[in-house]
Amino acid sequence: xHIRIRTKKDDVKEVRYLGGDPYSYVQExxxxxxxxxxxxxxxxxxxxxxxxxxxxxxxxxxxxxxIGNDGTEVFYGDKxxxxxxxxxxxxxxxxxxxxxxxxxIDRFKAPEWVKGTIWYQIFPERFANGDxxxxxxxxxxxxxxxxxSRDDFYGGDLQGVxxxxxxxxxxxxxxxxxxxxxxxKSNHKYDTIDYLEIDPDFGDKETFKKLVEEAHKRGxxxxxxxxxxxxxxxxxxxxxxxxxxxxSRYKDWFHIHKFPVEDVTKLSTEELESVGALSYDTFxxxxxxxxxxxxxKEVQDYLLNIATYWIKEFDIDAWRLDVANEVDHQFWKRxxxxxxxxxxxxxxxxxxxxxxxxxxxxxxxxxxxxYAFTDLINEFFVKQTISPTDLVSGLNEQLMxxxxxxNEVMFNMLDSHDTARILTVANGDKDLVKSALTxxxxxxxxxxxxxxxxxxxxxxxxxxxRKCMVWEPEKQDQDMLAFMKSLISLRKRHQGLLSHGELHWxxxxxxxxxxxxxxxxxxxxxxxYFNQGEETLEIxxxxxxxxxxxxxxxxxxxxxxxxxxxxxxxxx
Numbered sequence: 346x347h348i349r350i351r352t353k354k355d356d357v358k359e360v361r362y363l364g365g366d367p368y369s370y371v372q373e374x375x376x377x378x379x380x381x382x383x384x385x386x387x388x389x390x391x392x393x394x395x396x397x398x399x400x401x402x403x404x405x406x407x408x409x410x411x412i413g414n415d416g417t418e419v420f421y422g423d424k425x426x427x428x429x430x431x432x433x434x435x436x437x438x439x440x441x442x443x444x445x446x447x448x449x450i451d452r453f454k455a456p457e458w459v460k461g462t463i464w465y466q467i468f469p470e471r472f473a474n475g476d477x478x479x480x481x482x483x484x485x486x487x488x489x490x491x492x493x494s495r496d497d498f499y500g501g502d503l504q505g506v507x508x509x510x511x512x513x514x515x516x517x518x519x520x521x522x523x524x525x526x527x528x529x530k531s532n533h534k535y536d537t538i539d540y541l542e543i544d545p546d547f548g549d550k551e552t553f554k555k556l557v558e559e560a561h562k563r564g565x566x567x568x569x570x571x572x573x574x575x576x577x578x579x580x581x582x583x584x585x586x587x588x589x590x591x592x593s594r595y596k597d598w599f600h601i602h603k604f605p606v607e608d609v610t611k612l613s614t615e616e617l618e619s620v621g622a623l624s625y626d627t628f629x630x631x632x633x634x635x636x637x638x639x640x641x642k643e644v645q646d647y648l649l650n651i652a653t654y655w656i657k658e659f660d661i662d663a664w665r666l667d668v669a670n671e672v673d674h675q676f677w678k679r680x681x682x683x684x685x686x687x688x689x690x691x692x693x694x695x696x697x698x699x700x701x702x703x704x705x706x707x708x709x710x711x712x713x714x715x716y717a718f719t720d721l722i723n724e725f726f727v728k729q730t731i732s733p734t735d736l737v738s739g740l741n742e743q744l745m746x747x748x749x750x751x752n753e754v755m756f757n758m759l760d761s762h763d764t765a766r767i768l769t770v771a772n773g774d775k776d777l778v779k780s781a782l783t784x785x786x787x788x789x790x791x792x793x794x795x796x797x798x799x800x801x802x803x804x805x806x807x808x809x810x811r812k813c814m815v816w817e818p819e820k821q822d823q824d825m826l827a828f829m830k831s832l833i834s835l836r837k838r839h840q841g842l843l844s845h846g847e848l849h850w851x852x853x854x855x856x857x858x859x860x861x862x863x864x865x866x867x868x869x870x871x872x873x874y875f876n877q878g879e880e881t882l883e884i885x886x887x888x889x890x891x892x893x894x895x896x897x898x899x900x901x902x903x904x905x906x907x908x909x910x911x912x913x914x915x916x917x
Contacts, residue, residue, distance in 0.1 A: 346397070346398060346399070346400065346405075346447075347395055347396070347397055347748070347749055348362065348364075348382075348395065348396050348398060348407060349385075349393055349394065349395045349745070350382070350393075350394050350395075350409055350421075351391050351392070351393050351394075351745070352391065352392050352393075352394065352411065353390070353391065353392070354387065354388070354389065354390050354391055354392055355392070355414065356392075356413060356414060357392065357394075357411050357412065357413055357414065358412055358413065358414045359381070359411075359412040360381075360382040360394040360409055360410070360411055360412075361379035361380060361381055361382060361409070361410040361411075361412075362379065362380045362381075362382050362396045362398070362407065362409060362410075363375070363376045363378075363379055363407060363408045363409070363410060363434070363441075364380075364398060364405060364406060364407030364408070364441075365405075365406060365407075366400070366401075366402050366404050366405070366406070367404055367405070367406040367438050367441075367443060367445075368402075368404070370406060370438040374435070376408070376434040376435065376441075377431070377434070379410055380396060380398075381396075382394040382395060382396045382409075383395055383396065385847075386741035386744060386745055386848075387738070387741060388738040388739075388741050388742045388745075389734075389735075389738045391742075391745075393741070393745045400444070400447055403446055403447040403448075404444065404445060404446055404447070405443070405444040405447070406438055406441040406442070406443050406444075407441055407442050407443075407444075408420060408421060408422035408423075408434075408440065408441045408442060409421045409422070410429055411429075420433055420434060420440075422440045422441045422442055423439065423440060423441055423442045423443065424439070424440050427440070451707065452707065453706070453707035453748055453750050453751065454707070454750075455711045455712070455750045455751065455753060455754040456690040456691070456692050456711065456754065457690070458566065458662075458690065458692075459663075459692050459711070459712075459754040459791050460753050460754060460791065460840065460844040461519070461837070461840045461844075462519055462520040462566060462791045463517055463518055463519055463520065463791075463792060463793075463794070463833050463836060463837070464518075464520040464521070464522050464568070464756070464758075464791060464792065464793035464794070465513055465516075465518040465520065465521050465522070465793070465794050465796060466521075466522045466523075466524070466758070466761060466762070466793055466794070466795045466796060467506060467521055467522070467523050467524065467796050468501075468524045468533070468762050468796065468811050469501050469502065469503065469506070469523060469524060469526055469534075469547055470498065470499060470500075470501040470532045470533070470534075470546070470547075470811075471493075471499060471501050471796075471811050471812060471813050471814060472501045472505055472506060472509070472796055472814050473501055473502075473505025473506065473508060473509055473814060473816065474487060474499065474500035474501055474502060474505050475502055475503070475504030475505035475506070475507060475508045476502050476504040476505070476548065476552075477500060479500075479502055479545060479546060479547070479548060480498075480500040480546070481498045481500070481546045483498060484498050484499060484500045485497055485498065485499050486499075487499055487500070487813050488812070488813035488815070492809050492812075493808050493809070493811060493812055493813075494808060495531075495532075495614045495615065495618070495808050496532070496614050497532065497808075498532055498546070499813050500546075501547075501813070501814075502546065502547045502548050502552075503526070503543070503547050503548040503552045503553055503556050504548055504552055506521070506556055507552070507555060507556050507559055510556075510559055510560060510563055510565065511563070513563075513565065514563045514564070514565065515830075516799060516826075516829065516830060516833065517830060517833030517834060517837065518565060518794075518833075519564050519565050519566065520565060520566040520567075520568065520662075520663075520791075521560065521565060521566070521567055521568065522568040522570075522663075522665060522793060523567070523568065523569055523570060524570050524762055525537065525569075525570045525572055525667075526543055526544060526547050526553070526569065526570075527539065527540045527541075527542060527543065527544060527572075528540075528542040528543070528544045528545070529544055529577055529579075530577060530579050530633075531577075531614070531633075532811075533762070533811070534572075535572050535628075535634065535667065536575075536576075536577030536578070536579070536633050536634055537572050537576050537577050537580060538577050538579045538580050538581075539580070539581075540648075540651040541651060541654060550658075550659075553659060554658075554659055557659050557660055557661065561660070566662035566663065566692075567661050567662050567663070568661070568662060568663035568664065568665055568692065568694070569655060569661050569663070569664060569665070570664075570665045570667055571648075571651075571652060571664045571665065571666050571667060572667040572668075573637065573639065573648050573652075573666065573667070573672060573676075574628060574636060574637065574639075574667060574668035574669075574671050574672050575627065575628040575634040575635060575636045575637055575668070576634070576635060576637055577633060577634065578609065578610055578632070578633045578634075578635065579610075582595040582598055583595070583599075583635055586598075586599065586601070586606055587606060587608050587610075590604045590605050590606060591604045597638060597641055597643075598637060598638055598641055598643065598644050599625055599626070599635050599636065599637065599638055600625060600626035600635075600636050600638055601624060601625045602624050602625065602626075603624045604624070605624075606623075606624050606625055607623050607624055607625075607632075609623070609632040609633065610633075612632065612633075616632075617631060617632045617633045618630075618631055619631075620632035628668060628671075636671070639672050639673055639676040640673055640675070640676070645676055645679060648676075648680075649679065649680060649683050652664065652680060652683065652684050653683055653684060653687055656684060656687045656688050656691065657687055660688075661691075662688075662691060662692060663691060663692035663693070663694060664684065664691065664692075664693055664694065665694045665695075665696065665714075666680075666693070666694065666695045666696060666710070667696050668696060669695035669696050669697055669704065669710065669713070670695070670696075670697045670698075670699070670701075670704070674703065674704070674709065677695075677704065677709040677710070678708050678709055680693075680709075681693060681708055681709055681710075682708075692711055692712075692754070693709070693710045693711050693712075694710060694711065694712055694713065694714065694756050695709070695710040695712070695713045695714070696713070696714050697713040697714065697716075698714075698716045698717075699716075699717070700717070700746055701713045701746075701747075702746055702747065705747055705748070705751050711751070711754050712751060712754045712755045712756050712790075712791075713755070713756065714756045714758065714761075715743075715755045715756055715757045715758070715790060717739075717743050718740065718743060718755070718757055718785075718788065718790070719757070719758060719759055719760075719764075721736055721739040721740055721743075722736075722759065722781055722784060722785055723759065723767070723770060723781065724736075725860075725877065726777055726780050726781035726784065726875075726877060727767065727770050727771045727777050727778070727781055728770070729877065732855045732858070733853045733854060733855055733858060733859065733860045733877075734853055734855050736860065737850045737853055737860070740788070741850075744789065744848075752789040752790060753789055753790065753844050753845065754790065754791060755789065755790035755791065756790065756791055756793060757785050757788060757790040757791065757792050757793065758785075758792070758793040758794075758795065759781055759782065759785060759795075759798075760795045760798065760810065761793075761795055761810075762795070762807065762810060762811055763807060763810075764806065764807075764810065765804065765805050765806045765809075765810055766795065766797075766798065766802060766803050766804040766805075766810050767781065767782075767795075767798060768798070768801060768802070768803045769803045769804055769805055769810075773803070774910070775801070775822075775824075775825060776896070776897060776910035776911070777910055778825075779825075779828055779896050779910075779912075780875055780877070780896070780910055780911070780912050782798075782829075782832060783832055783873075783875075783894075783896070783912055783914075784860075784873075784875060784912075786832055786833075786835070786836045786843075787843060787862065787864070787871070787873055787914075788843075789843070789844065789848070792836065794829065795810075796814055797812070797814050797815060798825075798829070799825060799826050799829040799830075800815055800821035800822050800823075800825060800826050801821065801822030801825045802814075802815060828896075831894065832894070835893065835894050835914070839864075839869075839871055839916065841866065842864050842865075842866045842869050842871055843864060843871070845866055846864035846865050846866035846869070846871070847864065847865045847866065848862065848863075848864055849862065849863045849864075849865070850862055851863050851872075852874065852884070856878075857876075857878045857880065857882060858876070858877040858878035858879075859874065859875070859876055859877075859878065859882060859884075860874070860875045860877070861873070861874045861875075861884075869916070869917060870889075870890060870915075870916065870917050871893070871914065871915070871916050872887060872890055872914070872915045872916075873912060873913065873914045873915070874898075874905065874907055874912060874913050875911075875912045876898075876907040876908065876909060876910070876911050876912065877909070877910065878909060879909055880909065881906060881907065881908045881909065882906070882907050883904050883905065883906050883907075884904060884905045884907065885903060885904055885905075886900060886903050886904055886905050886915070887915065889917050890915035890916060890917050891915060891916065891917070892913065892914075892915060893914045893915060893916040894913075894914040895911070895912060895913040895914065896910075896911050896912055897909070897910060897911025897912075898911040898912060898913040900913075
């Protein structure tokens with residue numbers, strides 16, 4: 346187990362750990378046998394110290410000996426800060442923090458396979474049209490509009506994904522994250538009508554079953570999107586509310602403030618997106634997405650039947666949970682138990698855009714979409730609004746919020762169906778994008794590529810970020826495609842080191858805008874430098890390390906020459 350303590354930045358020069366079994370406190374006097382803790386991370390305001398220890402009898406008492414830079418020594422335990430004396434240490438075991446018993450059932454267990462997964466996010470309506478026979482009414486020619494609108498349909502479907510599984514395998518992908526595929530009115534399918542049916546625009550259950558089977562044959566896992574915060578106004582449940590109002594058997598399925606409930610079905614898509622306050626709660630102010638009351642037992646049973654059905658019948662590997670922070674914790678705890686009872690290594694991923702400790706204690710989610718990481722990487726590499734010190738401080742702060750096991754399976758991305766594409770944010774600067782993507786691939790967690798990033802697709806915020814996938818080779822950025830294949834291959838070769846290795850920020854230069862990082866594990870080392878300044882930099886090459894991957898950089902004798910927006914990665 347890992348034990349951490351946080352201290353004020355540059356206030357403490359040394360932290361020592363005192364720990365042992367609570368029932369051997371008197372006999373063994375383990376508090377006299379201290380162990381040094383390692384400084385593992387620093388931010389602008391705090392230092393973080395850690396030690397890896399064991400508890401042979403699954404019980405633990407522990408405290409800390411802190412030595413300040415001014416020479417002050419104190420003991421810190423469950424009762425607060427006290428003088429560091431043997432008399433205090435020996436006074437009573439209740440002074441120490443205590444883990445009464447470490448139950449296996451309470452242990453945070455993340456699916457091991459996620460650490461080695463390179464995700465690829467697919468917006469099904471825009472990836473590929475493999476079966477024109479299921480095209481919706483009014484379908485447009487593929488990619489015919491430079492900037493798609495909210496109401497456009499282009500005929501993307503599940504058969505189109507099947508047809509391109511070999512493309513994904515060749516790219517190096519081993520996990521697909523699908524935006525919703527269940528029956529709905531919109532092109533994005535976040536306004537669910539029926540969670541137990543594949544949207545007919547996408548195909549049918551047989552097609553989906555074939556997709557999962559063919560993906561699994563290629564070593565590709567499948568993650569579906571669960572939209573359980575809200576449902577669509579075309580769902581039978583909401584239609585019943587509109588018809589019967591306060592007499593509807595489904596009225597308690599929703600958060601309704603007063604009757605009669607407004608009927609907004611005649612409004613346009615644009616009007617529905619910002620309809621304002623209504624007599625019922627919605628997702629944001631989108632009138633066509635009434636919020637479900639997940640504290641209601643019937644609603645719980647209904648949704649959990651859906652969650653377990655797609656695992657039992659189709660062997661999916663993961664659930665992404667839409668607007669997860671607006672659903673009650675009690676529901677997610679039950680969700681966790683029931684889906685893991687069917688498939689213990691299923692991956693549970695929450696969509697949360699802020700700090701998420703409350704959801705990541707092992708009984709709700711394994712990870713969240715790591716938008717805090719996304720923002721920091723974009724701000725440094727792409728927007729260039731923060732310094733290397735700010736970047737490192739922010740990343741360290743995020744890492745220290747969560748358990749190490751959590752960090753190892755975080756879902757990292759630079760763009761998605763909800764954000765502008767990374768190349769657009771970078772104003773078309775491929776060098777910046779290559780640096781940002783590479784940096785993300787070197788961090789703890791599981792990286793995700795938004796469909797089309799690998800071929801240089803651009804797009805502003807929703808709906809412009811949801812353009813049709815470019816399949817014509819002559820229209821694809823082949824240089825970017827080759828780069829992404831190489832980057833994915835790098836991640837796979839060093840996955841163990843990148844998932845579990847110690848992280849050191851060994852060369853941080855604000856004036857030159859240089860970030861140097863090292864990952865170490867079992868005698869293996871990966872060292873990387875990123876130059877985001879305006880000048881070419883020459884850096885001594887560490888002995889024993891060889892060039893592994895680079896962009897706008899080269900090795901010259903015993904030095905590295907890195908041009909602006911370039912990077913170099915060395916390994917032993």
